[in-house]
Amino acid sequence: MITEIERRLAEFVDRESEICLFCDLLRGGEKRILMIWGGGGVGKSSLLARMIHECAKRKITKAEVVWSSTRNPDYLAIMGKIRDDAGAEKFKAFADLENSLSGSGYELKMKVESPSSIQVGQGVRMKDSQGKIVGIEINEPTFVLPRSDQAIMESERMSRLTDRFIKDLAEATKSVLLVIFFDAIERMTEETKNWVCNELLGTERENRLPNVRFVLCGRKRLCLDRDTQILAEEAELHPLELEDIVHYLEKRGVEKNNREALAELLLVSTHGNPLNIAIYVDGLFELRRKKIHNSG
Amino acid sequence: MDDLLEDFRRLLKQLPKGAPGASIELLLAQMDPVAARQLRFCAIPHEFNAPILRALCPEMSAVQADKRCREFSRLSIISGKQDNLVMHDESHRYLFSQWLEPQNASEFKSTNKRLVEFFEQLIANSEGNETETLQRRRMFHLLGYHREQGFAEFERLCRLNRRQFRLSECESLVKLVQEYDSVLPQTLSGRFAYHRGKLAADLRQWPRADQLFNRVVDNMELPAELRVKAYNRLGIIYAEQRNWKEAIEFHQKALELEKTITGCTLKAHHILHELGVVYRDSGDLRKSEKLLQKSVELASKHDDLEGIAVAHNSLGTLYRKLGEARQAIEAYERSLEYLNCINDKFRSAQVYNNLGAAYADLREWEKSELFFQKSLNVKREAEDILGQAHTYNNLTRVYQNLKLVDKAINASQQAIGLFTEMRAWYDTAVATRNLARLYRNMQNVYSSQEAFREAVKLFEQCNESEKAEETQKELMTLSRKVGLPWWIWLAIILFILFILLSIIGLLSV
Secondary structure (H helix, E strand, C coil): CCCHHHHHHHCCCCCHHHHHHHHHHHHCCCCCEEEEECCCCCCHHHHHHHHHHHHHHCCCEEEEEECCCCCCCCHHHHHHHHHHHHCHHHHHHHHHHHHHCCCCCCCCCCCCCCCCCCCCCCCCCCCCCCCCCCCCCCCCCCCCCCCCCCCCCHHHHHHHHHHHHHHHHHHHCCCCCEEEEEECHHHCCHHHHHHHHHHHCHHHHCCCCCCEEEEEEECCCCCCCHHHHCCEEEEECCCCCHHHHHHHHHHCCCCHHHHHHHHHHHHHHHCCCHHHHHHHHHHHHHHHHHHHHHHC | CHHHHHHHHHHHHHCCCCCCCHHHHHHHHHCCHHHHHHHHHCCCCCEECHHHHHHHCCCCCHHHHHHHHHHHCCCCCEEEECCEEEECHHHHHHHHHHHCCHHHHHHHHHHHHHHHHHHHHHHHCCCCHHHHHHHHHHHHHHHHHCHHHHHHHHHHHHHHHHHCCCHHHHHHHHHHHHCCHHHCCHHHHHHHHHHHHHHHHHCCCHHHHHHHHHHHHCCCCCCHHHHHHHHHHHHHHHHHCCCHHHHHHHHHHHHHHHHCCCCCCCCHHHHHHHHHHHHHHHCCHHHHHHHHHHHHHHHHHCCCHHHHHHHHHHHHHHHHHCCCHHHHHHHHHHHHHHHHHCCCHHHHHHHHHHHHHHHHHCCCHHHHHHHHHHHHHHHHHCCCHHHHHHHHHHHHHHHHHCCCHHHHHHHHHHHHHHHHHCCCHHHHHHHHHHHHHHHHHCCCHHHHHHHHHHHHHHHHHCCCHHHHHHHHHHHHHHHHHCCCCHHHHHHHHHHHHHHHHHHHHHHHC
């Protein structure tokens, strides 16, 4: 059964120039940040999916942070997500600091349950000592509540954690490229936006993360300071043109003799908005199914 | 397909031109009516899966819900996000707005009730980040089911997060409530504006905060207590911007209105305290004294120990400004007594710091050092790095006057190190300049010059060009004063004399 990602990639059209910009970003060079923006339904998330696929093809590590109505990552959640995607084991110092600033008398206690007995290394023959066998992998939970016995201001906590995180991230990406994707950045809160622009993207200005690249997608262009702007490439997504719509209809399996006429119809009705085009085509196929069902 | 194309053309012609949601309406019209109805329900939550779909449409079995979710996942408007399905923003917004229309109110309410119960069950078995997310979702649906209860939950969550200064979380909650903007009753709308004003003020977005609080005070239909609070907040935000006249006006309006109502949660002594601080900071010290003393009096009547402690501390700072250091010390000590009663050790650290400063005014350096150290100890325990930096900076002056030069330099360097760690560049600049002056007093010219240069750079980094210029002038003055030490001049003169005498001697020979 085809997955949603596979479907999106199979139906992806146009946006060659944006993909080129992305490939340039991966190649290394002056530009470290790619900003994609455009109105609702213009295909930003689909383009992001295409870029993520490109990373998978090239075996490049990636991290993805997405904002939605109910999931609103703040600076802590962003760092946590990047940490988890890049490999949490490389961020031990950051995790320790995060926990010390969150849990008074912090002591990790885990209740491990299993339907049957847990046996580790059964039947394994070892010649020499192999050290400890880890039978159960414990993922560090994220404690988000600040300690009540400390008077640390939130800004102070933010600075300390960010500093530690950047250091660990630099170490973790010393010899590997990491691409960090941000989607729906228009949903970021003001505080998070300031942190992303000043603290996170600011590291590119200072070349503290030479092997990290950022791709940001949103409805509006993010305003960066002058020094960071130099390192950024920007692309505004525009509605599709007629030939792109024809190409899309081909990918959706519309018969060749109807594509041009249908594409013209769709262009007039949607002004080239990819989402509306896709919805109308869904509607067309439902109509066809209904007709077949009624005549059958 | 050609017939189909004609049918499709006809359908498109029937749709109102440029109408929002035209494409989604066409799609829903072609779908199986049951499926279409279920898809509309999926626009009530922000994300859905099979269990949520069953909560939305309880007539479905688990198998049916699973199957339907798989069907929906193939639609272009649906995407998958971490085991859930999400409708595209544009479609979601359109369909949700239809749910807010009066003809759908009853069904919308009962569906949200089921969703509230659904999320309550999930919350009971969750922890950490997941609990927060679920609480937000529950709050959102509680608003859909019962506006008052939902809004009370919003206020509770907002208060909790504001106390922890998690402003991002507060912003997220505000955005969720905003989805109900068109159907919020007026009183809730007013309360909502008040909370958004507080958040804007926390984020130092003054014009936005001003606009929101004014919306509250201008609406006579809103409860008087809310308007009192809004007036008081307006006073606070104008004071932050050092607009004393407006700050005073708004605090006074808050006071006048507070007198007309009974049982207001914002007591007069709080407002009097704010007003007293405004007068103090704007220079009308005697008026400030009267107001702060009145605040203490009223706080005592209400047994508000925290209020009494805060007012005494502010009085202490006032007396320092009046040059009455002994009275300041008394006031700070009284503040400490009350803070100890309520076991507020963090504020005690601030008062110890103020006591240190008051004793420094009296040039009682040993006592000053004692209190700064007490402040430092509490702040160290609380890992308040910025607080420690400020106290180390204060200690520099004390050690200098105690002629403990090494300690003074050490304290200064500690302050600089901690300010740098916190990236408080302006404070780092000030502390570095203090260190430069210290070195200058010690006649350590080279170190002094280095520190002045660093301070200039830091002030420029913070766009404090005036301060940078002043510091540059100090550096240049220092350079001008630098010349050869006296013994070199003596050596040169003696050498010249020796040459002259030698020449004279030779000539006479």
